[in-house]
Amino acid sequence: MAEAHDLIVIGGNAGGLSAAVFARRSGLERVTVLERGATLALPGVAGEHGLDISYGETVTSVDVDGDDLVVATRRQSYRSRAVLVALRTSIEGWQPPIPIASGERIHVDEIPTPANDVDVLVVGYTDHAVELTVRLADLGAGVVLAAGGMNPRLLSPVGAQLLNELERERRATLLYSSRPQQIAEVDGFPMAYFNDRRTPDLQFDHVVCSSGRRAVSPEHVGATDAALATGRVWFLGTDDETPSNAPSAPGASIGQELVGAVFPAAVLPAPEPSAWSRHEVPGVVEELRTRNYNATITAFEPTHSDLWVLRVRPDHGSVSHLPGQYASLGLGYWEERVDDAMEANIDERWEKLVRRSYSISHRIFDEHGYLADESAADELEFYIVLVPPTPDNVPGLTPRLALKKPGDRIYLGPKVAGRYTLAPVTDPADTVIFLSTGTGEAPQNAMVTELLRKGHHGPIVSAVSVRQWVDLGYLDKHRRLEQRYSNYHYFPQPTREPDIPKRYIQDLIRDDVFAAEFGVKLDPSDTHVFLCGNPSMIGLPEEGEGDEPVYPETVGVVQILAERGFTLDQRGRRGNIHYEEYW
Numbered sequence: 001m002a003e004a005h006d007l008i009v010i011g012g013n014a015g016g017l018s019a020a021v022f023a024r025r026s027g028l029e030r031v032t033v034l035e036r037g038a039t040l041a042l043p044g045v046a047g048e049h050g051l052d053i054s055y056g057e058t059v060t061s062v063d064v065d066g067d068d069l070v071v072a073t074r075r076q077s078y079r080s081r082a083v084l085v086a087l088r089t090s091i092e093g094w095q096p097p098i099p100i101a102s103g104e105r106i107h108v109d110e111i112p113t114p115a116n117d118v119d120v121l122v123v124g125y126t127d128h129a130v131e132l133t134v135r136l137a138d139l140g141a142g143v144v145l146a147a148g149g150m151n152p153r154l155l156s157p158v159g160a161q162l163l164n165e166l167e168r169e170r171r172a173t174l175l176y177s178s179r180p181q182q183i184a185e186v187d188g189f190p191m192a193y194f195n196d197r198r199t200p201d202l203q204f205d206h207v208v209c210s211s212g213r214r215a216v217s218p219e220h221v222g223a224t225d226a227a228l229a230t231g232r233v234w235f236l237g238t239d240d241e242t243p244s245n246a247p248s249a250p251g252a253s254i255g256q257e258l259v260g261a262v263f264p265a266a267v268l269p270a271p272e273p274s275a276w277s278r279h280e281v282p283g284v285v286e287e288l289r290t291r292n293y294n295a296t297i298t299a300f301e302p303t304h305s306d307l308w309v310l311r312v313r314p315d316h317g318s319v320s321h322l323p324g325q326y327a328s329l330g331l332g333y334w335e336e337r338v339d340d341a342m343e344a345n346i347d348e349r350w351e352k353l354v355r356r357s358y359s360i361s362h363r364i365f366d367e368h369g370y371l372a373d374e375s376a377a378d379e380l381e382f383y384i385v386l387v388p389p390t391p392d393n394v395p396g397l398t399p400r401l402a403l404k405k406p407g408d409r410i411y412l413g414p415k416v417a418g419r420y421t422l423a424p425v426t427d428p429a430d431t432v433i434f435l436s437t438g439t440g441e442a443p444q445n446a447m448v449t450e451l452l453r454k455g456h457h458g459p460i461v462s463a464v465s466v467r468q469w470v471d472l473g474y475l476d477k478h479r480r481l482e483q484r485y486s487n488y489h490y491f492p493q494p495t496r497e498p499d500i501p502k503r504y505i506q507d508l509i510r511d512d513v514f515a516a517e518f519g520v521k522l523d524p525s526d527t528h529v530f531l532c533g534n535p536s537m538i539g540l541p542e543e544g545e546g547d548e549p550v551y552p553e554t555v556g557v558v559q560i561l562a563e564r565g566f567t568l569d570q571r572g573r574r575g576n577i578h579y580e581e582y583w
């Protein structure tokens, strides 16, 4: 009789594979995963961890014979000391927890075909969502996983590891804390609206919802009472429901619990040291940087100590984007800060990345003095200001970025996105007004250059509100642009300089300053206004119950323009006021 296995895992999904990997690392020799299909949910894991997989195996019964459990499939039977049933099934009648438009571009648990070269949003936070993300990325889709609510401790380790690799290789974007509020259809494509101001609306080719799952029942694999009574048949648990007559545990820890319970003599791998104690281990920071960073800072030019223009080149993937869009940058919490502010729970977060969105700026001129064409570049330019700590907020990223220099490594997210683009400007004779505060000038620089490159001949004005003259990282370039293009006007407005009166962007609009200075009138019939930066300058109305917009107490540009007949971009409807809020 063939020697019995130590462990048979039924189901080659993230949880089953994690348990198998753990069992192997604990020294169990004979571990086999039985997979019904021809591939694993997470391809590549078997080879990397030396797992034994039998494909095309459908289990028909789990019974006892003497001291062994016997797992029968349609083709053969396996004797084993222990069995883990990792199969899961969808919950009947499951409904997405958010309003989702129906249609052929919305899928539940299914991969759209073809999946290569399409942008797909996966919504979900469990192992199953990770499996869908990995499969889509392997098929060549650009994937965003909206995993609001995800608890990384409940993810299976191999799934968590693959997600980390996908991010580093810029093959998938993870929105850990964002969950869409609604998915609507706009121009025939799904548009995701998020509950978090830091994640502007994103449009995709397809949306895949990962449904709620639960463990299968013992009948599903034909487990007999005698087999269950041994205490050596385990079911992979989920948050939702598990069979009550079998031991179970969440995906991440089931391998450990099962191996510990069934094989007391096994040498369990030592638990990973806590993030904070790893802090002391020499080389750990270098290792974390290697594992997480995927791009190099190629230029870091301070306008002054707290304001920088930097350029970032990714190791993988393209940087193609539309002028006005944004990308995300990240640094590890392990990196030093320029200030000595204390962050809450830093020991728990120490090995994680702090990521933020950044508009893509533009160098405006190339090395020959022509208008630069960034579409051919292999790096992205950013314009970033240091945010100081306040009693309410300890900033995470910019105090770490402050200590970086050219050649240092950084994380650049794969997803370049945003609807704040020139798409609505279709007439080259239109008036285009860009209004910003501080680094809100970044996307305006990209759009101004693009318009001029394309030969836009209508008036273009870019006005920016800053505190002092020194806060203008691109001043000289704009002055050169003005000399070259008579239809272009740059209007920097410092608010804290003794020699000029204090005026905010709202005052410039209210007082028709551009008409007086440049003869440029703001007529809603032929003018587009782009607003970027501080939300109180923009002044978006609340989404009220009635038809009347409810504006914030501090009057913003939107209200002033709306009173003059301008209309705001809204969900599903383009106006002639376009905006990007930075917080």
Ligand SMILES: Cc1cc2nc3c(=O)[nH]c(=O)nc-3n(C[C@H](O)[C@H](O)[C@H](O)COP(=O)(O)OP(=O)(O)OC[C@H]3O[C@@H](n4cnc5c(N)ncnc54)[C@H](O)[C@@H]3O)c2cc1C
Binding pocket: 197, 198, 199, 200, 326, 354, 356, 357, 358, 359, 360, 382, 383, 384, 385, 387, 393, 394, 395, 396, 397, 398, 399, 438, 439, 440, 442, 443, 580, 581, 582, 583
């Ligand atoms: C779509 C998008 C694009 C963005 N593009 C840029 C950009 O091009 N350049 C840039 O510097 N920032 C940009 N931001 C803001 C950026 O994402 C971070 O919030 C910012 O760099 C602060 O990060 P932090 O971790 O240091 O501080 P956080 O802990 O994130 O602090 C957030 C607080 O910092 C303040 N703050 C955030 N951004 C700014 C800013 N730009 N100027 C002044 N105060 C600010 C606000 O009070 C905000 O509440 C953008 C944000 C979004 C949503």
